Amino acid sequence: MSMHFFVVYLMGYAIAFVISAVVAVLRKHMWIQRAHKLAARSDIALPGLLAGRVARFLRDEFLFGQLVTLPAVPLLAAMVVGAEAHRNWATWFPWILAVLPLYWAISCFVISLWPRWKASGGYRVTHLGRLPAFQAFTPAEFTAVVIGAVLSAALGAWGLWYVAAPATWWLACAAALAAAFAAWRYAATSLMNRPSSASDAIELGWDDLLRFRQVRAVTSGAAWAPAIFVYLIDCMMSSAFLQKTTVPAGEVGYEVRWWPIIVPIAVGLLLAQVFRQGRHLWRRAWLERDGGG
Amino acid sequence: MALLVLDPQSSTPPYEQVRSQIAAAIGSGRLRPAAQLPTVRRLAGDLGIAVNTVARAYRELELAGLVETRGRQGTSVAGPPSQTRQLAVQAAHAFLRRMRELGFDRAEAMGIVRHEAERTIGPGWVPQS
Numbered sequence: 001m002s003m004h005f006f007v008v009y010l011m012g013y014a015i016a017f018v019i020s021a022v023v024a025v026l027r028k029h030m031w032i033q034r035a036h037k038l039a040a041r042s043d044i045a046l047p048g049l050l051a052g053r054v055a056r057f058l059r060d061e062f063l064f065g066q067l068v069t070l071p072a073v074p075l076l077a078a079m080v081v082g083a084e085a086h087r088n089w090a091t092w093f094p095w096i097l098a099v100l101p102l103y104w105a106i107s108c109f110v111i112s113l114w115p116r117w118k119a120s121g122g123y124r125v126t127h128l129g130r131l132p133a134f135q136a137f138t139p140a141e142f143t144a145v146v147i148g149a150v151l152s153a154a155l156g157a158w159g160l161w162y163v164a165a166p167a168t169w170w171l172a173c174a175a176a177l178a179a180a181f182a183a184w185r186y187a188a189t190s191l192m193n194r195p196s197s198a199s200d201a202i203e204l205g206w207d208d209l210l211r212f213r214q215v216r217a218v219t220s221g222a223a224w225a226p227a228i229f230v231y232l233i234d235c236m237m238s239s240a241f242l243q244k245t246t247v248p249a250g251e252v253g254y255e256v257r258w259w260p261i262i263v264p265i266a267v268g269l270l271l272a273q274v275f276r277q278g279r280h281l282w283r284r285a286w287l288e289r290d291g292g293g
Numbered sequence: 294m295a296l297l298v299l300d301p302q303s304s305t306p307p308y309e310q311v312r313s314q315i316a317a318a319i320g321s322g323r324l325r326p327a328a329q330l331p332t333v334r335r336l337a338g339d340l341g342i343a344v345n346t347v348a349r350a351y352r353e354l355e356l357a358g359l360v361e362t363r364g365r366q367g368t369s370v371a372g373p374p375s376q377t378r379q380l381a382v383q384a385a386h387a388f389l390r391r392m393r394e395l396g397f398d399r400a401e402a403m404g405i406v407r408h409e410a411e412r413t414i415g416p417g418w419v420p421q422s
Binding site: 119122123124125126127128129130193195196197201204289 | 295296297298299300301302314315318323324328329330331332335336338339340341342
C-alpha cells in the first residue's frame with residue numbers, strides 16, 4: 001500500500017463526505033419524502049407530527065453510516081490500488097482479507113450505538129416480551145444471509161490459495177472472520193434488545209421498524225458486502241477483467257471483459273428482491289409470537 | 294400484540310401498573326404459558342423506571358404463581374397451576390371471603406396473615422416436602 005494513495009483517497013472521501021453531509025442536512029424535504037416512502041412500504045402510519053422525527057432519524061442514520069466508512073474505505077481502496085499497481089497481491093491480499101472482517105466488526109459495534117428512537121411524551125409503551133434477532137428475517141432471507149457468509153469465506157479462501165498464502169495468514173484470516181461473526185452477533189442481539197422508548201403504539205411501531213431495519217442492514221451487509229468485495233479482488237488478481245488479444249502486428253493487446261462486473265450487479269438485484277419479503281416483519285414477528293398472526 | 298403502558302401521572306404506583314397489566318395479559322390469554330417476558334433491566338429501560346420497581350412487580354407476580362424465573366433463561370409466564378397450588382388458591386379465596394364477612398379490609402387481612410406466620414412458623418418459611 002502506498003501512503004500517497006491512502007492520503008489522496010482519504011482527502012477525496014472526506015471532501016465527498018462533507019459535501020454529502022451538507023446536502024443531506026439542507027434537503028429536509030427529501031428526508032420527509034423518504035420517511036413517507038418507508039411508511040408506505042412498511043405498512044405503518046406516519047402522522048404529521050412524527051414525519052419530521054422519522055426524517056431526522058433516517059438522515060442521522062445515513063450520515064453516521066457514511067462517517068463509519070470514512071477511515072476504512074480509503075484504507076481498503078489504497079491497499080487494492082497499490083497492490084494492483086505493483087502486481088503485489090501475494091503481500092496485500094491476506095492483509096485485505098484480515099482487515100475487511102475486522103472493519104465490519106468495528107462497524108457493527110459503532111452502528112448499534114446511534115441513532116436511537118426517543119419517546120416524545122411522558123407515557124411509556126412497550127412490548128410484553130422479547131424477540132431473538134433471527135425473527136427479523138424470513139426463512140428465504142436467512143438462507144440468503146447464510147449463503148452470503150459461506151460465499152465470503154469461500155472467495156477469501158480461494159484468494160489465499162491463489163496467492164499461496166502461508167498457513168499463518170490462513171489462521172489470521174480465520175480469526176478475523178470469527179471476530180467479525182462474534183461482533184455481528186453482539187450487534188444484532190444488542191440492537192434487538194436495546195430498550196425501546198415510545199409514548200404510544202405508533203411510536204413503538206416506528207421504534208420496532210427502525211430497529212428491525214438496522215438489524216437487517218447490519219446482517220445482510222456483513223454477509224454479502226465482503227463476498228462482493230473479495231470477489232472483485234479475486235477477479236483483479238486473476239486478471240479476469242482483461243483478456244489478452246493478439247493484434248495483427250504481433251503485439252499483445254487487452255480487451256475489457258464485462259461479465260465479472262455484471263455478476264455482482266445481478267446478485268445485488270436478486271438480493272434486493274429477496275430482502276423485500278421481510279419489510280413487514282417488524283409487526284408480523286410480534287403477532288406470530290403472541291399467537292395473533 | 295401484548296403491550297404495557299405506563300402512566301407517570303397516575304396515582305397507581307409504577308410497580309402496581311406493571312404487575313396488574315402483566316397479570317391481566319396472562320389472565321386474558323394474550324400472554325400464553327412459557328412466553329418470555331422482557332428482562333427486568335430491559336423493561337425498566339423501556340419504561341424509564343428503576344430496575345427495582347420492575348423487579349418488585351416480577352417478584353409479586355412470581356409469588357402469585359403467574360410467572361417463573363429460571364436463572365439465565367429469564368422470566369416467563371408460568372404453566373397451568375398444579376393441583377396443590379389450586380387447593381392453596383381456593384383456601385386463600387375462602388380466607389379472604391371470611392375476612393370480608395368479618396369486616397376486615399385487605400391490608401388488615403394481610404397484616405393478620407403476616408403476624409400469624411411470624412408467630413407460629415417463624416421468620417424462615419421452609420415448606421414441607
